[in-house]
Amino acid sequence: MTPALSVLEKTFGYDAFRGDQAEIIETLIEGGDALVLMPTGGGKSLCYQIPSLVRPGTGVVISPLIALMQDQVDALTAVGVRAGFLNSTQDAAERRRVEDAYVNGELDMLYLAPERLRISSTAELLDRGTIALFAIDEAHCVSQWGHDFRPDYLQLSMLHERWPTVPRIALTATATELTHHEITNRLDLSNARHFVSSFDRPNIQYRIEPKNQPLQQLLSLIRTEHSGDAGIVYCLSRASVEKTAQFLVEQGITALPYHAGLDAAVRSRNQSRFLREDGIVMVATIAFGMGIDKPDVRFVAHLDLPKSVEGYYQETGRAGRDGLPSTAWLAYGLQDVVQQRRMIDQSEGDRAHRQRLGQHLDAMLALCETLQCRRVQLLAYFGEESQPCGNCDTCLSPPVGWDGTVPAQKLLSTVVRLQRERNQRFGAGQLIDILLGKRTPRVIEQGHDTISTFGLGADLSEQEWRGVVRQLLAQGLLAVHGDGYGTLVITDASAAVLAGARPVMLRREPERAAKATKRSAVASELPGEAVGLFEKLREWRAGAAREQSVPAYIIFGDATLRGIALSRPGSLAELAGISGVGEKKLEMYGEQLLEVVSAA
Missing domain, CATH: 3.40.50.300 (P-loop containing nucleotide triphosphate hydrolases)
Known part of the structure; x- marks a missing residue:
């Protein structure tokens, strides 16, 4: 058994790696860099946690999530990993305790916010200890093309400049080719191994x-x-x-x-x-x-x-x-x-x-x-x-596609008539009222009941017309005017529709049957005899979490409780074989779990 697989089994309670995990972990253990694009829930954290435990020194994780660092550290502590963090929420005494633990080699993992690297004393502190690796989590934050740009991430190329021999891993759950390219350039990862997993989340x-x-x-x-x-x-x-x-x-x-x-x-x-x-x-x-x-x-x-x-x-x-x-x-x-x-x-x-x-x-x-x-x-x-x-x-x-060319022509024609004949622009509500032939006070006041398209759209409901407008906007056949009032205007592409040279296919929403009430999405997937035990295990977990003041999932996740409910283990050895039950958790909770199972 490799050291990495041994840590996976004994510490985290899993018997096999998923997807590219094994290759990514070996790359880092051997001192190489990696850029990892992997969907949420794909197991990114293990890709840097396990190498941090196998390599000498402390794995340093750069994370923008100050509010979550405590929970991340609690989750690692729960499986026997020595973890700590440094951020602005701590007082001087607490920071000093964590710093001393790092310098003395008593931490497996250390979490830092990116802005702390602006402080020269942080880099000096890191120099005093042994760094196993750098993990740059939420790496898409470095990209101005992405959806969550953070200026503090732009300075993270300094990790490679100051510590050129320390392996780095950058991870994100989302990246287009453009974002991927910018992460590579900003973090100087052109020589790293790139791992792009499927973005599919079939569940x-x-x-x-x-x-x-x-x-x-x-x-x-x-x-x-x-x-x-x-x-x-x-x-x-x-x-x-x-x-x-x-x-x-x-x-x-x-x-x-x-x-x-x-x-x-x-x-x-x-x-x-x-x-x-x-x-x-x-x-x-x-x-x-x-x-x-x-x-x-x-x-x-x-x-x-x-x-x-x-x-x-x-x-x-x-x-x-x-x-x-x-x-x-x-x-x-x-x-x-x-x-x-x-x-x-x-x-x-x-x-x-x-x-x-x-x-x-x-x-x-x-x-x-x-x-x-x-x-x-x-x-x-x-x-x-x-x-x-x-x-x-x-x-x-x-959904059913339908030929919406004629309704599109009616709507666009109404926009054109208002704009060219009367120099007026209106939003969707007024346009739909005209097409439906509604003599509202506003329609009467504006004289819109005399427009040639008035009442020509009575074959569709108001909701259907709103769908037509929405889809014409989506297809670029209508546009929102920049006047700040949400009025609608035609586009260059509208002319071909009005001339009959371009058909318009629209989407008709299907009728959706109402679903029967369920108590819990996860419980509903279990056979009847396991549901009661699963709910008992959740109750036990909630109590254990309250006692320790940690999130319930740090005790065990639903997937592990589901495994226990299905297999009903009768011994510690059987319990140890369930995914998510590592050595430390077996020692802490094994007897309690067996009691819950036997009582159900």
């Missing part, structure tokens, strides 16, 4: 549906499919976060808000509760989530359209890190498209910057409006070819 079911009372749609998702499950709900604005969290609480769901406008102590408390308790729903802006290690997040919901496919992939990847069935759900509507286009037009930066934002949005809209498999489209964005997955909404309930 996640991707679903996107039109907005129609989004709060009620979200409530239905939680109640019918994820009752009692942990989840994250992303909203674009702070006000929307507060409103959504309050709504869920009023419906009897334990939900907490998280956004940059909250007091830091409240944010920290809410994040801690989400990580440490079962079944909490976190409602947040994208300020929350990067590096969240909670493996049992069963759903990620978006109530607003993400700005890019990279951001969407990164955020949905926080679901199902343990490999068990999970849901990525997005509700988006016409107003999302109008709002995003307007934000791009009003954004700071030069024309190239706005063009780049527009390209990100176009790719996101293409994913939302596709008639094909969502996963095929998503993976293609990252340059990966795949086959229809059978586990997304377009595979399970295929």
